[in-house]
Amino acid sequence: MPNERTLWTAAHCRHYAMCKIDYLGTGLCAAGTAKPYVAYFPQGRMDIVDALSRSLIPVTEGLLDIADSCDLCGACDLQCHFYTSLRPLPVMAALKHAAAEHRRSGTPAVRAPTDSLVDEIRAIVGPEWVSNDPAVTVAYSHDPFPLAPPRMPRAVVLPGSAQDVEAVVRLAAREGVPFAVRGNGASVYAQVYSEGLVLDMVRMREMEFDPANWTVTVGPGVTAFDLQREAVQRGFRVNVAEPAATVVGNILCTGLFSPWSAAYGTGADHVIDMEFVDRTGRRFYLMDPDGGGTAHLAYRHRVGEVPGVCTRAKVRLHPVTGDEAGMIVPFDGLEPALRFARDLARRRIGLALAVLGPHYLATFLSPTWTLAQAAKRAFSDDLGLGFGVLVVADRFGLESARALAGKPVIDQDVFRMLALGLPKAVERKTLDLLRATEGERPAVEVLSSPEARPVVEAVLSPSPATLAAAVEPDLREAYEQLYARPELTDFVWLNQFRIVSARMGRHKHILAFILFVPLDEALIASLCRRLGEIAEGAGLEHAYGFVTPIDMGKRAVLEYDWYIDQADPADKERTGQAMGVLLPWLDALCAGPDSNMTWLKTVFTQGSARKESWFYRDFKGRPEIA
Numbered sequence: 073m074p075n076e077r078t079l080w081t082a083a084h085c086r087h088y089a090m091c092k093i094d095y096l097g098t099g100l101c102a103a104g105t106a107k108p109y110v111a112y113f114p115q116g117r118m119d120i121v122d123a124l125s126r127s128l129i130p131v132t133e134g135l136l137d138i139a140d141s142c143d144l145c146g147a148c149d150l151q152c153h154f155y156t157s158l159r160p161l162p163v164m165a166a167l168k169h170a171a172a173e174h175r176r177s178g179t180p181a182v183r184a185p186t187d188s189l190v191d192e193i194r195a196i197v198g199p200e201w202v203s204n205d206p207a208v209t210v211a212y213s214h215d216p217f218p219l220a221p222p223r224m225p226r227a228v229v230l231p232g233s234a235q236d237v238e239a240v241v242r243l244a245a246r247e248g249v250p251f252a253v254r255g256n257g258a259s260v261y262a263q264v265y266s267e268g269l270v271l272d273m274v275r276m277r278e279m280e281f282d283p284a285n286w287t288v289t290v291g292p293g294v295t296a297f298d299l300q301r302e303a304v305q306r307g308f309r310v311n312v313a314e315p316a317a318t319v320v321g322n323i324l325c326t327g328l329f330s331p332w333s334a335a336y337g338t339g340a341d342h343v344i345d346m347e348f349v350d351r352t353g354r355r356f357y358l359m360d361p362d363g364g365g366t367a368h369l370a371y372r373h374r375v376g377e378v379p380g381v382c383t384r385a386k387v388r389l390h391p392v393t394g395d396e397a398g399m400i401v402p403f404d405g406l407e408p409a410l411r412f413a414r415d416l417a418r419r420r421i422g423l424a425l426a427v428l429g430p431h432y433l434a435t436f437l438s439p440t441w442t443l444a445q446a447a448k449r450a451f452s453d454d455l456g457l458g459f460g461v462l463v464v465a466d467r468f469g470l471e472s473a474r475a476l477a478g479k480p481v482i483d484q485d486v487f488r489m490l491a492l493g494l495p496k497a498v499e500r501k502t503l504d505l506l507r508a509t510e511g512e513r514p515a516v517e518v519l520s521s522p523e524a525r526p527v528v529e530a531v532l533s534p535s536p537a538t539l540a541a542a543v544e545p546d547l548r549e550a551y552e553q554l555y556a557r558p559e560l561t562d563f564v565w566l567n568q569f570r571i572v573s574a575r576m577g578r579h580k581h582i583l584a585f586i587l588f589v590p591l592d593e594a595l596i597a598s599l600c601r602r603l604g605e606i607a608e609g610a611g612l613e614h615a616y617g618f619v620t621p622i623d624m625g626k627r628a629v630l631e632y633d634w635y636i637d638q639a640d641p642a643d644k645e646r647t648g649q650a651m652g653v654l655l656p657w658l659d660a661l662c663a664g665p666d667s668n669m670t671w672l673k674t675v676f677t678q679g680s681a682r683k684e685s686w687f688y689r690d691f692k693g694r695p696e697i698a
């Protein structure tokens with residue numbers, strides 16, 4: 073039996089799929105690359121060990137194969153630690169140990185049950201690409217969403233083409249078997265599992281660039297990180313958010329919003345066209361006016377399902393001018409920060425804009441939770457950095473933003489100093505020194521002013537080694553090598569590849585609430601207060617997330633987060649209690665003819681619609697949510 077710490081780790085896998093992309097450039101799990109079922113990646117092995125320990129699955133033939141495929145290379149330890157501080161390697165070893173013990177016992181491993189549906193699917197997709205082995209299916213049976221029970225799929229299918237999808241969907245329709253579609257499962261809102269089939273789109277990873285028309289056609293298995301890497305190599309950028317999310321899945325479920333949405337938009341703004349297979353197995357296109365696809369450009373105020381299985385999408389490429397850089401404009405309060413961001417958006421200044429709060433600022437920068445907590449306190453209590461407006465822009469945009477700010481800003485150089493010198497920046501003696509010199513200005517402005525730079529640099533001694541000193545001794549060398557790479561402290565790179573944002577959930581799983589609202593600072597402040605009060609009332613941790621202006625600052629995306637221990641039954645209960653208050657309140661705010669806001673609950677699955685149709689009120693008004 074694995075020790076308590078190992079089992080605790082297995083139970084806390086976040087399911088954000090970061091071990092399914094090579095986001096640190098340290099190599100991808102070879103077992104998962106060869107057989108890309110989730111179960112063969114570290115994420116799946118965490119679930120298997122957890123399920124074994126709770127006797128939810130027996131030792132199966134699939135489990136032995138999965139255990140054998142892991143060579144304990146340790147790549148997952150750094151990938152996982154980087155954003156969660158979890159160390160999954162002992163879990164991987166525990167699985168191998170369980171397999172070895174089982175073999176020693178001489179008991180035969182359990183074989184997957186015979187199932188004629190699975191046989192028929194095998195004939196469509198090929199024998200390797202469907203499985204009903206419980207060790208495989210268990211990795212598709214749940215996610216950390218606390219209010220939905222697990223559902224063990226009858227089988228998991230990895231289609232390789234649109235034709236495969238058509239045939240499998242027709243078969244499911246004929247047999248009356250439900251199915252769920254899965255990109256990388258990182259939506260974590262209980263949407264990607266089903267007691268019928270799960271269609272994992274991971275094999276469909278084609279990318280076809282059309283630079284002359286600034287578009288790229290992607291398969292539904294293409295992740296944000298991989299597409300961005302290819303786009304950047306060709307001198308373009310795509311608007312993507314979480315790196316492990318599939319581009320198609322992200323567009324369909326949230327409309328795909330990010331700080332870049334200030335310039336590049338959201339929802340249907342991303343796409344030239346999308347190809348779907350409907351629930352009867354027929355293909356149709358989003359932009360085909362005669363095929364009914366365009367009906368999906370409108371928003372319906374209800375909880376629905378995706379238009380069909382998306383089998384490819386033609387998405388926009390954006391130009392890169394080569395003189396882009398980033399900065400953070402510091403504010404002590406949310407409302408002035410929102411006003412500044414709105415002003416930039418109205419003037420069309422900046423490509424990526426976001427108002428970040430202390431939780432994001434601190435956790436994005438920190439490789440450990442202890443450092444993040446210290447940074448969060450220091451930013452707001454000592455430096456006067458309660459909120460920061462992130463701006464990525466070309467040279468002209470940055471000059472304008474700087475002029476509008478009219479005060480020292482955290483530019484690329486200061487950012488690098490702060491990022492690599494964070495352990496020293498949060499020391500009491502550094503903070504006292506900064507406060508002693510602040511005078512009329514908050515300490516963050518002293519820290520950011522050009523004349524103070526030599527002193528600040530001497531005090532912070534920013535370097536990969538300084539930052540790496542914050543992590544456990546056996547990981548220091550790896551962190552030092554990682555942070556020696558300039559991109560790890562480069563504003564533009566970090567924002568377009570977004571490898572640090574999942575750090576917001578380092579200590580606990582994130583339950584994110586996304587609202588599409590007018591960019592009105594009093595309204596946003598009051599919504600945040602209420603979201604915080606509801607969490608507080610139930611005893612849940614919570615924090616402001618971010619606001620990004622959309623549509624020239626007429627509207628905005630607001631994220632507010634609750635934090636839960638996904639394996640703690642008490643947190644589950646607290647979440648249920650808080651949701652009981654939140655749901656009627658938010659539903660009422662978003663319904664009725666006068667409502668001018670929408671929340672993700674009804675947009676989810678309609679992300680391919682025009683953003684205007686959920687950001688604004690249309691002629692027909694809004695019904696109650698059914």
Ligand SMILES: Cc1cc2nc3c(=O)[nH]c(=O)nc-3n(C[C@H](O)[C@H](O)[C@H](O)COP(=O)(O)OP(=O)(O)OC[C@H]3O[C@@H](n4cnc5c(N)ncnc54)[C@H](O)[C@@H]3O)c2cc1C
Pocket residue numbers: 088252253254255256257258259260263264273292313314316317318319320321322323324325326327328329330378380381382383573574577582677
């Ligand atoms: C830490 C964190 C931060 C996040 N920040 C952001 C953010 O800033 N912006 C943002 O937009 N999102 C954000 N998200 C949400 C997340 O990126 C999206 O939910 C994204 O869709 C996840 O991608 P996925 O491939 O894992 O989708 P999945 O979870 O696999 O699927 C999401 C939904 O899309 C459906 N779906 C997936 N693929 C297809 C397909 N081919 N055809 C039909 N339906 C399909 C699924 O059935 C499901 O309903 C965040 C998530 C996390 C965990």
Ligand code: SF4
Pocket residue numbers: 084085086087088089090091092114115118151152156158160
């Ligand atoms: S928590 Fe670790 S094992 Fe789980 S998905 Fe994330 S990187 Fe993979």
